Every structure is written in structure tokens, then in C-alpha cells.
Amino acid sequence: MSQEAPPQNQPPFAVPSVEEMAALLPQYAFERLAAFGGMGAVYKARQQSLDRPVAIKILPPEFGAEPEFAERFKAEARAMAKLNHTHIVAVYDFGITRSGHLYLVMEWVQGHTLHEIIHKGSVPVKRAAHLAAQLCDALAYAHAHQILHRDIKPGNIMVTEDDQVKVADFGLARPITGEAEENPYGTPDYAAPEILGKGAVDQRVDIFAAGVVLYEMLAGRVPQQPRRPVTDFAPVSPRWDELISRATHPDPEKRFQDARDFRAQIMHLINQAAQAAAAPVAVAVVQDDTPAVKPALRPLHMVLIGTVVVLAGVMLGSLFKEDPEPAPRNQKNVPAVTAEGEKRPQTTPPEDNKVKEARPSPVAVIPAAEPEGKTPAPAAVASTMTPTPAPPPMTPPAAPPTPAPENPLEAIANIEERDPELMRLVVAFGDEWAANPEIDTSAEVKELHAKYIPALQRGLNGLTPEQRDHILGEISHIANNEPLNEADAAWPPVLQSLRKTYDEQTSAIQSVADAAAQKMRAAQSELMLAKAKERASAGNADAAKRAEVVAAELAKLHVAPSLQALKQAVAENGGAARSP
Numbered sequence: 001m002s003q004e005a006p007p008q009n010q011p012p013f014a015v016p017s018v019e020e021m022a023a024l025l026p027q028y029a030f031e032r033l034a035a036f037g038g039m040g041a042v043y044k045a046r047q048q049s050l051d052r053p054v055a056i057k058i059l060p061p062e063f064g065a066e067p068e069f070a071e072r073f074k075a076e077a078r079a080m081a082k083l084n085h086t087h088i089v090a091v092y093d094f095g096i097t098r099s100g101h102l103y104l105v106m107e108w109v110q111g112h113t114l115h116e117i118i119h120k121g122s123v124p125v126k127r128a129a130h131l132a133a134q135l136c137d138a139l140a141y142a143h144a145h146q147i148l149h150r151d152i153k154p155g156n157i158m159v160t161e162d163d164q165v166k167v168a169d170f171g172l173a174r175p176i177t178g179e180a181e182e183n184p185y186g187t188p189d190y191a192a193p194e195i196l197g198k199g200a201v202d203q204r205v206d207i208f209a210a211g212v213v214l215y216e217m218l219a220g221r222v223p224q225q226p227r228r229p230v231t232d233f234a235p236v237s238p239r240w241d242e243l244i245s246r247a248t249h250p251d252p253e254k255r256f257q258d259a260r261d262f263r264a265q266i267m268h269l270i271n272q273a274a275q276a277a278a279a280p281v282a283v284a285v286v287q288d289d290t291p292a293v294k295p296a297l298r299p300l301h302m303v304l305i306g307t308v309v310v311l312a313g314v315m316l317g318s319l320f321k322e323d324p325e326p327a328p329r330n331q332k333n334v335p336a337v338t339a340e341g342e343k344r345p346q347t348t349p350p351e352d353n354k355v356k357e358a359r360p361s362p363v364a365v366i367p368a369a370e371p372e373g374k375t376p377a378p379a380a381v382a383s384t385m386t387p388t389p390a391p392p393p394m395t396p397p398a399a400p401p402t403p404a405p406e407n408p409l410e411a412i413a414n415i416e417e418r419d420p421e422l423m424r425l426v427v428a429f430g431d432e433w434a435a436n437p438e439i440d441t442s443a444e445v446k447e448l449h450a451k452y453i454p455a456l457q458r459g460l461n462g463l464t465p466e467q468r469d470h471i472l473g474e475i476s477h478i479a480n481n482e483p484l485n486e487a488d489a490a491w492p493p494v495l496q497s498l499r500k501t502y503d504e505q506t507s508a509i510q511s512v513a514d515a516a517a518q519k520m521r522a523a524q525s526e527l528m529l530a531k532a533k534e535r536a537s538a539g540n541a542d543a544a545k546r547a548e549v550v551a552a553e554l555a556k557l558h559v560a561p562s563l564q565a566l567k568q569a570v571a572e573n574g575g576a577a578r579s580p
Helices: 018-024 067-081 114-120 125-144 204-219 238-247 259-278 299-320 353-358 408-413 420-434 442-458 465-479 493-537 541-556 563-572
Strands: 028-037 040-047 052-058 091-096 102-107 111-113 157-160 165-167 333-337 343-347
Touching: 018 028, 018 040, 028 052, 067 091, 067 102, 067 465, 111 114, 114 157, 114 204, 125 157, 125 165, 125 204, 125 259, 204 238, 204 259, 238 259, 408 541, 408 563, 420 493, 420 541, 420 563, 442 465, 442 493, 465 493, 493 541, 541 563
Parallel strands: none
Antiparallel strands: 028 040, 040 052, 052 102, 091 102, 111 157, 157 165, 333 343
16 A cells, blocks of 8 residues: 555546445445555455455556466465565455456555655654664565565555554565566665666665665655765764665665664664663762861951950950059049959040951950969060951953854754744745745646556557566656656657656646746745845844845745755755855
């Protein structure tokens, strides 16, 4: 069940209705036409005997009319029916209707194709690894049963609602023989070099395609030539590049030789990342064996000690002095009681305002007893005490550094957070682009395909098997919107003639779209430059420069404007600063 056209479009061949299919295969209850393409149509039905949902794929009658093709189809269906694996869409039955439609009855998978998942948004590395590992499981099982898929791509990989892989569409499957291929097959972006070069093929062509699928999941795009590292598009370890490079090596001998080896390396990288994330951070503990010492006295301590000593000396000198000095005029006489009980005047020492402010709270000092007849010596105070150093002057905080101007890569990468206004403009430009009927060629292309595929099918009559393979490959690529193979001199004349007409009509459609796109691209770039001038006039130079950068990148786009398109375009040019 490959990715097919939605059923609301006009089918490229006479697809039977649900009622007609119910009459052709009465053992199944047909519910709806699920999808169709150039290689057939898929119905959702229910197998009444086992009461289970099934997918029934039919091929156009032209295929069933060719005896050799019908025999090959039956042989491949029998081989596919033997592949009973969790990650492979099961084949329950096959045959040909009385109307000449070859059909397959397969497991119904509720979910989406991997192609749809990739193009809805980025796939996290852990999920990509999980899906790739399941793909490798399916391939290893098929290869163990000597079956090559030959067309591994996201459109042929179903993903269920609980994230389980189901490999589908073994329409190009064949036994592993190691023989050379007469005609290239499959999808060019996922085809190994030996396929395109018509060399001998084996299980390593499927491994090559699986490596491309892993790259596409991580990067959001298929690799081009020369292949850029996946780290250019996703924040992943360079080890993923090494892994993908080995899986997609041009030389089959240097690839993984078995899908199980590829799977083991994928899980090894995931386990390494999990262990690194779970590892505790080591904290170095330094033990100091130096014996503990008492902390040295600080200058403030010295000041306090000196002050106490001064006060103690003054008080002792006042208590034991025999002949007090006459009290000055500004001192108050306070009566004192002598040993005999008689009161005599006592002077209170003068108070020095400056000293008083510097003193701490009064402390009671009890002098030690002195021998009789001795006058206590006045306390000696050192006059060379070191003063408390003044604190250093406050240094004003340094002004924050001026950010360096952004280059185009930084400006585009940060536009969502730093400039929502420009982001809204880019989104509006994309909507305007999509609404332009001259630019959107999908309707014209679908109409052209609806004519081209039936013409190709009619050209199958009377051809050799090798010539039919060329036409069947062309039908497959058209039906799945995939790049077409280059014209080959070995093609039958009917295919060469049809392709020439198809290319001419495609070029005519595209030229009209290109002219309309160029006109709209220039207008949108001018609007963005006007926004830059408006910001510059308001004095916001940084915001104006950012708008100029976006305007310059918009003018260079060859696709619809979007943030993703801008990021990709700037990344492909290395993000170097360029003048708008």
C-alpha cells in the first residue's frame, strides 16, 4: 500500500465502484475506496469469514491481460504471503477477478505513511532511530527468506497509531539472486548506484535505501549530490553522519552487509546517548590536610582591643590618683562618700564629644588589688596603632557589551523569538503565494497525469517484458509524484514519444507559474524593504537590518516563502553575510 492519490481526484483508469467490487469478490464486504494511483486502487473491506478489516489492492485490467506479467505477479504474491512478520504488511490472499483485475488482499493498517510524518515536521532523533530499527527488522526477515523489496522509501512504510512500522508494497519484490538488472527500477532518490548502473544487486540495495530513509527522517529531505552532513539540518551527533555514510556508501562492499548489523549500530548510538544523559556529574572533593590554625586578628579587632585598654587605663588612673586636679569651670561637682562616711566633692572627668561618639557601650572594669603604699602605674597605650583602611571607592558597573550584528543565518534562525512582526509577514506572504492560481500548478499537473497514465497503460500491449518494465516504472513514478528517470535509448518508441509530449506540456505549465512567481516574489521583497525603511526612520537600526536580510533572502527563493524555506536557503549558502 504505497502512497496513493486521494480518492476525491479523478482516477487515471476505470476504477470499479464499491458495489462492482462486492459483486466481483463477494466474500469481502467492501466499505470504501481508500486510495488509487497509476499502479492500482486500494479498497478498505472486511473479510466476512474471519471478521477482520483488510486492504484489497487491484491492478488495471491491462496488467492482467499480459500472461507473463500475471504469472510473475502470482509468484511474487506467493513469496510475500510467506513473510509473516510484525513489521511487514501481511498478505492474506491474491488472485484475478473475472474482469481481469489482479488483486492482493492485505492487512489493513490504520495510520500514516512515513512520507506524511516526515513532511508534517521534524522527526526527533530518538523516534527516527526507533522507526529505522523496525525497518531493519523487517528487511532482515525478508532477506532471510531471500526476498528483496527493491522499493524502500517513506511512501511504502506505514506507521501505526502506536508508532509501529509496517513495510508495504512489495510490488517490485523479487528473489535474491545476485544477478544484474536489465532495467533500473524503484525510486531514483533511494536507488543504490548498482541499480542505476544496471549492476548485480542483492540485499545491500535495500540497506542503501534504508540509510537514505534514516537521513530523510533526520534532515527532513533526501540527500543531494554531493551529500551534505545531516548535522547541517538537525542537532544530532556527527556519529549519525558516519552511520548513514556507511549504510549509503557507493561501494556495496563498504556498506553494512546485513540489515541486522545496521540495526545494531543504530541502537548502539541511541544507548550511548541515553547513558551520557543519565551519567551523574562527577564532583571533585579536595581534602585539606593542613592543621587547623586560629584565624588572625583583623584590623577591626585591634581597634576594639585598643579602645578597651584606653578606657581601662583612664578609669584606673582616676580611682587611684591621690590629689585630683581642680575641676574646671564647666564640670559639675558630685559629692562622694569617704571611708569615714563624710562627703567630699568629686569631679566628673570632662566628656569629649568626639571620643564619646566613638566609644562602645560602657563596660564595668574591676581593678586588681594593689599593695598598700603603691600608686598604680598609668596604663601604657601604643601611639602607633595601625588605622582601619578605608574601603575602596565603588566602581560603576560596566555597560553590557553591544551585540554583534547578526549574519543572515542568525537573523533567520532567531526571527520567531526576536521579531514576531517579520514572522507574521513571512506567513502572510506564504498564504498569498498559495492563493495565487497561476503559481499553484497542482490542478494542471493532476489533469496532465490523468491523461498520461492511461496513455502509458495502453502502450503496454505487444511489448516484451523488458520494455513493459520501463513503462511500469514510469507509471509508478507519476502515480507517486516522484522524480522521473532520464530518457533512455533502450525505451520502447511509444514511451519515448509519450515522454516527449509530457515534458513539453509540463514545461509550458511551469513557465506560466515561474513568471507569476517572479512577479509576486519581487512585490513581497519590496514590501519587506519598505518595512526596513520604516524601522530605520524610527531609529531602530538592528530591526531595520533584520528586515533587509529577510527581504534579500525572499528575493532569492525559488519556492513558496516560509520560515523553513528561508532557513534552508540560507543554510545552503553557508550563512555568510551578504549585502541585501
